[in-house]
Amino acid sequence: MTPTPKTPSPAGGRSADERRRALLRTARDVADDLGADAIVRDQAGKPPTDETARLREAGLPAALTPPGPGRGADWRTGCAVIREIASADSSVGDVLARHYVHAWSGRFYAGHHHATALEEESVREQWLWTGAVHAPAPNDYADGPDLTLRPRTTGYVLNGRRSVDTAVAAADQIVVDAVCTATGDVLVVRIPPSARGVTVEPALDRLGQRVAGAGEVVLDRVAVTPGQVLGRRPHDEESTPPFTALAEPALRLALCHVGLGIAEGALTEARDLSRGGRAHRLPGEDPDLLLTYGELASAAQTATAVVDRATEVMAQALATGAQLDAEEPAGVAALVATAETVTSKATLHISARVLELADAPGLDRFWRNARVLTAHRPVAHRLRSIGEHYLNGSDRAVAASFR
Template identity: 85%
Template sequence: MPTTSGTAGYRSDAKHRALLRTAHDVAEDLAADAIGRDQAGRQPIDEKVRLREAGLLAALTPPRPGRGADWRTGCAVIREIATADSSVGDVLARHYVHTWSGRFYASRHQATSLEEASVREQWLWTGAVRTPAPDDTDGPDLALRPRNNGYVLNGRRFVDAAVAVADQIVVDAVCVVTGDVLVVRIPPSARGVTIEPAHDRLGQRVAGAGEVVLDRVAIAPGQVLGRGPHDEESTAPFTALAEPALRLALCHVGLGIVEGALTETRDLSRGGRAHRLPGEDPDLLLTYGELASAAQTATAVVDRATEVMAQALDTSTRLDAEEPAGVTALVATAETVTSKAALHITARVLELADAPGLDRFWRNARVLTAQRPIAHRLRSIGEHYLNGSHRAVAAAFR
């Protein structure tokens, strides 16, 4: 019997709830030893196993009939995990967005094949695809040289998460012969690939950041996803969503940090282990009211951007040239509000309680927001609002 729209909606809702239940269970598991793992600061090897065994790596891929997760559900899962451990939320956010790389850059057939392989093999994805910068005069850090069957790739690139444990790393590189920007995927186990993990990070210590060094790495034709844009003006509308999609997913990681910090501090206050007790200091209620309001404001802005992004991703090839700019401006607004809320709230909770590990929320928020200056985003938002510019809001897609 044909599936009615109501049945399809029910099934979608049921899948959404099931994924969130799984994410909640994984989050509880991660929360139990979050402080110890943060202090150890090791590569997320065990964390990858937890995500894979729970089925989240296969589940958080682009939606197709019978598999994958729609944008709203994927972001909800990321936020749930990030509330317990923002480093793992970071890993999952980058994984989910980079599994969309086939749709952003490749042909429909290649994207389908990649997504099927990712689900079947339960690949963990990461990457560092950069937005074209008009003032970049240093030349490409990754260079491709054609050979008889494919390319040879040389250079080095910093990757913000899962660099040593990922199964696929997505990067852009410049062909030294044609000048074309190509987006390629690299298995870290390939010959010529060396990983240099970042040690002693201030925050996001378990995310697994580091540098990938590429020395004459063979790139087969099937590893080339497609052409990247030379500049913002030449970016295809759907491809233009790639960078803001990652930034928005990371906003959900920031919301997870906020929620985790507030929840842990609230529990300390209720348990009588904070500097000030609710019954003894009425001003404490004012403080919590302020912090909760800031968190709810950030959540509302991010949720709106998430809904608009979901609609744009659903629209796919029917996007016009102007729509991605509006989405990107809204994402920049979400980033701005979330960054301010995360840094403010995680600093303030340290004044309310003094407990082991509470500082990790501020450290994680600081590292997560450091590479995206608020002033730069505000100027881009202002340009879009004032001039209706269709240029994308510039920021590194990492």
């Protein structure tokens, strides 16, 4: 049953804890709703039009915005909601994770007043966010930028194409970075997909995360007003403000919660099959099955502990805001890289092993989803970054794309 439509509620005397509990209850209701037909929707592999409608009906896009007076969700709560949804349908969890982090774009790149107005409008209009912002790298745009901004009297004209991992045809705002042809500055802008000159090309027949709505956005002479420009994205890590440096690890950490949701969903579904007598082996007949479940549950709990620690440190850094110490983002990024490494291994391992425990339609989706979610983030790269930070105390963050 589709959740009862909700609208973002003002503070209205409710404490932050009461609003948090209400939001988590809503997330559980939405997760139950999504779980009921997750296999059918995965097999269909259609753009997430229905799924995003369910999110909007439950008020989740408005609720998962940066915290403000009587609105938004703090980092811990936002991640808890993402994990809950991902355990039922990781494609939708992916959509929500990227929405939540891209909704922080105003704080990462814009001034305080611009960010506040943007967040209030996002809550009011129930905007769903997505995007793909590159992180600063030494050889950034070595072969020429894929997106360019040409100045004109009333703003800019945006051209190019960019791959987007979620909701490319269903979002209300797409956040991208582009090079200004006049100054060489890299500017972060938001584009409504309905704007003239914007077309989307959905990615079809994906191995996993098939309902996430990935694709490519094509921008042909799209008008960008000054109000759509969030700010400047620095060319390198050394010139990146500490708070802005949190943008990329924040997304990676949110996706760790999607990975944990996959692991938890796979284990729960396999356990229910075993209890219902639909597994290859029954617990009472094969004590080794208990050993296997113990191993897998321990792997999930270990990953959860590491991710929760990184989540706590990230929450503290985000709450510090503009007063964040210049060295702190590197430590946060190292913790996120550790969480990402542990979660990737655990999720792939768990989602593959459950296929040995039970044979049921749709159980393979967990491994397929985990494979796609982790494919573009090599573990070896993360381990080297962790090692560099541990051995040399490097202040450099882990270079990757904010996508």
